[in-house]
Amino acid sequence: MGENTVELQGCTADSLMSYLKSLGVLRLSGEQLEPGVRGSWKNGEFRLTGLPGRQQLIDFFLEGYCPAPVITPWNNASGFYGTGPVDLIKSIAGSGSRRFAAYRRAISGAKALIENLGIKNKPGTQEKQNLLKGIRSALDEPVVEWVDALGVLTGDRLSFAPLLGTGGNDGRLEFAANFMQHLFKVVPLEDVPGPSALKESSRVWLLASLFSEGSPELVKASSGQFNPGGVGGPNATQGFEGSAMVNPWDFVLLIEGTLLLAGSVACRSGMSSRRKAAFPFTVRPSPAGWDTIADSDVKEARYELWLPLWEKPAGTREVAHLMREGRAQVGKRPAETGSDFARAAAALGVDRGLDSFNRFAFYKRSGKAYLASPLGRTPVSYRPGIDLLEETDSWLQRIRRLARDDSTPESLKRAFRSVENATFAFCRRGRPEELQDILVALGEAEKVAGHSKAIQQNVSPIQGLSLRWLSAANDNSPEYYLARAAASIHAAAGGSVPPVRAYLEPVGWKQGAGYAWQPDSNTCVWAGEDLPRNLAGVLARRCLEAARAGYTAQAPVGGLYSARLDDISLFLEGRTDDNKIAGLLRAFAMLRWPAAPGNKEGRGPQPAAPPELGRLYALLKLLFHHQPLPLSAEQAERAKTVRPYQEMLTRLKQGRGEQALRMAADKLKAGGLVPLGSTGGRGRRVPAVEASGETARRTAAALLFPVEGLEPLMGLVLRKTFSFEAAANIKEDE
Secondary structure (H helix, E strand, C coil): CCCCEEEEEEEECCCHHHHHHHHHHHHHHHHHHCCCCEEEEECCEEEEECCCCHHHHHHHHHHHCCCCCCCCCCCCCCCCCCCCCHHHHHHHHCCCCHHHHHHHHHHHHHHHHHHHHCCCCCCCHHHHHHHHHHHHHHCCHHHHHHHHHHEEEECCEEEECHHHECCCEECCEEHHHHHHHHHHHHCCCCCCCCCCHHHHHHHHHHHHHHHCCCCCCCEECCCHHHCHHHCCEECCCCCCEECCEECHHHHHHHHHHHCCCCCEEEEECCEEEEEEEECCCEEECCCCCCCCCCHHHHHHCCCEEEEEECCCCEEHHHHHHHHHCCCCEECCEECCEHHHHHHHHHCCCCCCCCCEEEEEEEEECCCCCEEEEEEEEEECCCCCCHHHHHHHHHHHHHHHHHHCCCCCCHHHHHHHHHHHHHHHHHHHHCCHHHHHHHHHHHHHHHHHHHCCHHHHCCCCCCCCECCHHHHHCCCCCHHHHHHHHHHCECCEHHHCECCHHHHCCCEEEECCCEEEECCCCCCCCCCCCCHHHHHHHHHHHHHHHHHHCCCCCCCCCCECCCCCHHHHHHHHCCCCCHHHHHHHHHHHHCECCCCCCCCCCCCCCCCCCCCCCCHHHHHHHCCCCCCCCCCCHHHHHHHHHCCCCHHHHHHHHCCCHHHHHHHHHHHHHHCCCCECCCCCCCCCCCCCCCCCHHHHHHHHHHCCCCCCCCHHHHHHHECCCCCCCCHHHCCCCC
């Protein structure tokens, strides 16, 4: 046997019909032509390895191919009960061709079973099950393969494979009848040697089907759900509505290909007493990746089918095993939705020999039949951080159930779809930005939940997301570092001032117990889209609660992470993305932060303050800091009055930066510290710095970000009348 490769340009992965046709070519070639033939995909095109050449393949289908005995005697319109393809059944039964021998035996055996079971008309549910059991036990293997592709018997329950409708028919389309009709156009019922008109037309259609050669006239007939481009209907061609057209070989080969997609029986939760049908790579529809399809279409979609592509040549048995055992795992559970399947592909929770999956979703077109719409290709490639999504599973399961309910607000449905889309994007590309998008979308979904008492009764706040999300979502942007620092702000004043999350959404916090909804929360001050106003509001509220608890020495802005002064400088200048900071802050606040500062992470020595850092900010941050000023012993007593002052924040939020600056300068001078550009002692001259309205507002916001060490700020705005000697011995209040 040669090792030539035959490229089948007409067998691509672009449509479900073409993919199934490729499987049909592989199955028939391996079972009836060359046992060692193998198939593979390259750039979405199917190839056969192990054939001497393409002419052998052409001759086989024209002269040697024996069709599978595709019959559906359990259906009323199957031709076995006086309706449907009665004449087609008779024609096959009366054929003398060796190529229809298996078909004849199947028809004869089915009729005998029907007679033995006493079935006279359309079988009822129990009669249908008895007939299928009889076929599986008494008829030839080719018939059993077709039955297995159609469905699975689990105890007394019959489950049909969604791919082939409800037992071989999809609405009024009877697959067996259509298969026979197309079969008669390409395979003669009698073995007649020599050329004929049928053989010539069959050859023309075959070359177009396998190799995309020529443009033969197609047959006016329906291909059902398998080929949306060929079903006809509005806008299908010139004029108002076109007819459904198909190449007969395409339909014949696609039905032959479905025999490789046999169903199996799986146990739920490992319990053999609870068995259900499992069909290869078939999951419930998910809104992820459906950018051009309306939510109503997603809701009416029937299911999704993820079909594998592989570049390493595989034989028929290998592919049959892959399809029969075709499962995808998300953590310890099977994938249930399209979003789950994308996660499985990104976590290698699928067969390791696969390169990618083509995703198809079945949805209604023009309110009529279901059609297989291609939704793109997803690579099988491990994405670091994909396992983090398991931490969101239980919460998202509850949101998913709510999203299916018609009474659920549209805002939550949109938020859930954003989570799904972000998840799908990360599984495809695996970049930190997409992982950020997942967290941000989760934060938006929780924000929606926080504004609805009805939703709060069914969904608790997100709990338990690990800090591993931080490193996996790090895109090294200023927005990332600023949001991380603000989100890490811990509780202060013995827990009287809660972590920063309590100021972003209506939740209550209790040390050791986590978060719970608190609709009447007075702590939550976050509202609207104005980031500077919101950040300043959080700082003001924390300072107020700290003062009420008697914690006035320092500002309650200590966190596990510190912001970098160069990033703060960009924020003050308005050169950062406020929306991104807001989204990431809400997202990072949902992580499981330690209740107390503990060991600071990611903190190196604070570099010198950038020259362009706002002097108004640098001066005020000396007062709104979580650490005491590093002063000598004799200076410390005098500097006790250098502490946060609510009135300064009020002036800044109002855009009156000059007044806030004068207050800060007075405080510092009273503590023996002289700002650059001002007089010493009790002089009233203050530094000349930029303190306009917007600068003041952004300064108030920036004071919330934790920074490590005061020396760079003091060196930027104070005269050298102080000492850093005490700094190493000063510990922040925990």
